Amino acid sequence: MRTLVGWGRTAPSHAEVFTVTTEEQVLAAFATGRPVIARGLGRSYGDAAQSGGGLVLDNRGLDHVGDIGPDGVVRLGAGVSIDDLLARSIPEGWFVPVTPGTRQVTIGGALAADVHGKNHHVEGSFASHVRSVRLVTPTGGRTVGPDRDPDLFWATAGAMGLTGVATEVELALMPIETDQVLVDTDRYDDLDAVMAAMREGDARYRYSVAWVDCMSRGRHLGRAILTRGDHARAEDLDRPRRAAPGPARLGVPFAAPPGLLNPWSITAFNEAWFRMAPRHREREPQPIGRFFHPLDGVRDWNRLYGPRGFVQYQFVVPDERDGVVRAAVERLAGARVPSFLAVLKRFGPADPAPLSFPQPGWTLALDLPVGPASLPGILDELDELVAEAGGRVYLAKDARLRPELARVMYPRLAEFAALADTIDPERRLVSDLARRLRLREG
Amino acid sequence: MENAFGQPQSLVVLGGSSDIARAVVRKLCAARTETVVLAGRDAGRLEEAAAEARDYGASSTATVLFDATDPTDAGRAVGEAFDAAGGPVDLVIVAVGLLGRQREWEDDAARAAEMALVNYAWPVAALAEVRRRLVAQGHGRILVMSSVAAVRVRRVSYLYSGAKAGLDRLCVGLADSLEGTGVRLQILRPGFVRSKMTTGEPEIPFTTGVNEVAETVMAGLASGARFIWSPPILRYVFFVLRHLPARVWRLVADR
Numbered sequence: 001m002r003t004l005v006g007w008g009r010t011a012p013s014h015a016e017v018f019t020v021t022t023e024e025q026v027l028a029a030f031a032t033g034r035p036v037i038a039r040g041l042g043r044s045y046g047d048a049a050q051s052g053g054g055l056v057l058d059n060r061g062l063d064h065v066g067d068i069g070p071d072g073v074v075r076l077g078a079g080v081s082i083d084d085l086l087a088r089s090i091p092e093g094w095f096v097p098v099t100p101g102t103r104q105v106t107i108g109g110a111l112a113a114d115v116h117g118k119n120h121h122v123e124g125s126f127a128s129h130v131r132s133v134r135l136v137t138p139t140g141g142r143t144v145g146p147d148r149d150p151d152l153f154w155a156t157a158g159a160m161g162l163t164g165v166a167t168e169v170e171l172a173l174m175p176i177e178t179d180q181v182l183v184d185t186d187r188y189d190d191l192d193a194v195m196a197a198m199r200e201g202d203a204r205y206r207y208s209v210a211w212v213d214c215m216s217r218g219r220h221l222g223r224a225i226l227t228r229g230d231h232a233r234a235e236d237l238d239r240p241r242r243a244a245p246g247p248a249r250l251g252v253p254f255a256a257p258p259g260l261l262n263p264w265s266i267t268a269f270n271e272a273w274f275r276m277a278p279r280h281r282e283r284e285p286q287p288i289g290r291f292f293h294p295l296d297g298v299r300d301w302n303r304l305y306g307p308r309g310f311v312q313y314q315f316v317v318p319d320e321r322d323g324v325v326r327a328a329v330e331r332l333a334g335a336r337v338p339s340f341l342a343v344l345k346r347f348g349p350a351d352p353a354p355l356s357f358p359q360p361g362w363t364l365a366l367d368l369p370v371g372p373a374s375l376p377g378i379l380d381e382l383d384e385l386v387a388e389a390g391g392r393v394y395l396a397k398d399a400r401l402r403p404e405l406a407r408v409m410y411p412r413l414a415e416f417a418a419l420a421d422t423i424d425p426e427r428r429l430v431s432d433l434a435r436r437l438r439l440r441e442g
Numbered sequence: 443m444e445n446a447f448g449q450p451q452s453l454v455v456l457g458g459s460s461d462i463a464r465a466v467v468r469k470l471c472a473a474r475t476e477t478v479v480l481a482g483r484d485a486g487r488l489e490e491a492a493a494e495a496r497d498y499g500a501s502s503t504a505t506v507l508f509d510a511t512d513p514t515d516a517g518r519a520v521g522e523a524f525d526a527a528g529g530p531v532d533l534v535i536v537a538v539g540l541l542g543r544q545r546e547w548e549d550d551a552a553r554a555a556e557m558a559l560v561n562y563a564w565p566v567a568a569l570a571e572v573r574r575r576l577v578a579q580g581h582g583r584i585l586v587m588s589s590v591a592a593v594r595v596r597r598v599s600y601l602y603s604g605a606k607a608g609l610d611r612l613c614v615g616l617a618d619s620l621e622g623t624g625v626r627l628q629i630l631r632p633g634f635v636r637s638k639m640t641t642g643e644p645e646i647p648f649t650t651g652v653n654e655v656a657e658t659v660m661a662g663l664a665s666g667a668r669f670i671w672s673p674p675i676l677r678y679v680f681f682v683l684r685h686l687p688a689r690v691w692r693l694v695a696d697r
Binding site: 001003008010011012013014015046047051052053054258307308309311370371373375376399400402403432433435436 | 443444445446447448449451473474530577578579580581582622623624625626657660661664665666
């Protein structure tokens with residue numbers, strides 16, 4: 001029995017945790033009749049990979065990595081982390097087509113969250129690069145993919161594990177020539193300027209993301225650092241190499257005292273970060289780890305938020321409703337809710353998955369410590385704005401949405417729930433997230 | 443399920459017509475609480491509190507009756523309350539209490555026993571059943587209403603405060619026993635609160651209203667702190683008071 005929390009370290013619950021290595025073990029777990037959910041490396045911020053009183057199936061025993069084919073397709077155990085995969089694939093000249101801000105997620109988790117990366121506007125989200133999945137459901141194991149039982153495949157993408165336990169994934173990698181990214185960096189003094197630059201220029205880059213300072217107010221509201229780039233080709237570098245990113249060199253050994261991250265410390269950090277960035281720099285080679293996975297530089301960095309933990313608030317709104325992004329930054333800056341640099345990015349077209357988060361428009365993600373009394377109310381207000389604008393919040397990050405709004409933000413939830421009932425009529429696939437948002441009820 | 447801010451979706455209140463409990467329920471319903479089960483002695487007052495919970499956003503309410511002088515019945519009452527919730531219970535508030543009439547009752551064996559039953563024995567019995575059910579569920583929270591009076595017992599209210607002191611101390615051990623179960627117990631220590639229970643009692647420094655207590659509870663649920671003091675400054679005030687020599691304490695406490 002273990003007490004589990006998400007990466008935000010809020011809302012714990014207790015469950016029996018089993019490491020599964022075979023399909024039979026997953027089926028045996030379903031046969032107990034208890035609530036079941038899969039868990040990987042626990043990087044979902046909220047309560048998606050825990051199920052109080054139930055069985056939590058740790059997928060990290062599903063760790064085999066097949067040979068990478070000449071077309072870049074590889075068969076992987078669902079518990080392989082992106083870190084493990086890159087250690088193998090980069091030296092062979094292949095990169096994951098979509099990576100979130102950390103390598104410490106499993107392939108199964110990446111599919112369950114249908115994660116996106118800095119290239120969503122070009123290459124879409126993770127599921128678009130999955131050829132097939134072995135999915136074990138309470139009614140048996142089956143292989144699904146975009147051309148094989150596509151309804152169940154797409155229902156699985158973004159469903160946070162509620163359609164079954166993935167055991168194996170066939171993923172199409174993308175070729176790279178080096179382990180470097182050529183990065184253009186630009187600093188903008190306010191939010192409107194950076195948004196205009198992204199709207200105008202993102203199409204020219206494979207990767208694009210902006211860091212926004214949500215602690216600066218007034219004239220510099222939402223000042224930002226925009227980084228954009230593409231993989232360096234061999235001829236771009238004097239000594240091209242293909243080395244996998246190394247492990248984190250720093251770690252946080254224990255939970256910091258509450259209040260370490262407060263408006264003053266975070267303002268100082270944001271100020272330093274902003275000042276350190278060049279006003280304009282072109283084609284700076286950066287290693288893959290530094291460019292894609294800044295969060296992996298410090299192990300267990302979530303402990304910096306102290307015993308109360310933190311929430312990550314990430315939403316997307318359609319292009320023409322970019323006012324919501326501005327409203328969110330203004331509201332949080334105005335209330336002095338401390339927030340590290342927020343991440344701003346433009347999404348391209350959505351995939352066909354009913355519960356996948358990305359949709360065309362703007363997405364903003366903010367880390368917010370639990371503590372300020374005004375924070376729950378502010379986020380509830382922002383939810384209303386986002387829902388009204390036709391946007392949504394990301395289930396992989398959520399730890400606090402109202403269940404009514406989940407239906408507004410994900411209008412295909414009823415369709416999803418009906419499909420989930422066909423492969424799991426007794427509703428054994430249940431997480432705390434599913435209970436909180438009533439995701440299985442439609 | 444509770445959210446990242448410790449706001450529950452389903453709630454059981456033992457002692458559901460207590461003014462402080464009602465103020466907390468109003469805040470919780472305005473935030474996230476949908477299912478509210480109120481247990482208590484007086485059907486009419488419980489129904490009134492249930493209607494109020496619905497006004498503040500609860501979609502489902504139920505009431506359960508019990509007699510707090512009969513601890514042997516506490517398990518049944520808790521069981522019925524959990525069943526009425528119809529699913530996992532995220533938060534149980536234990537707000538059963540009787541201030542009594544110290545001066546008149548202190549030499550009355552039957553009344554003294556009643557004070558111990560209502561303020562200590564019944565809650566202890568109920569907590570055993572609450573503990574069992576929440577641990578099986580794998581998550582949940584318990585908020586026990588203690589009092590700053592439990593930190594140092596005054597002679598003008600020792601029947602009440604002494605029983606609360608017992609409950610408060612027992613809950614410290616109970617909270618420790620819950621480590622690693624996914625269940626948490628928090629102890630609310632309000633100072634003097636203007637409510638129907640204290641009507642007619644003289645007000646003392648740091649007196650608050652029930653809504654202020656409820657605000658403090660909301661912050662306490664988010665922080666997960668073991669002791670929730672209301673107002674928060676009483677934590678420091680009582681740090682001093684509980685170390686005063688008895689003679690000085692009596693002078694201070696009788697005021």
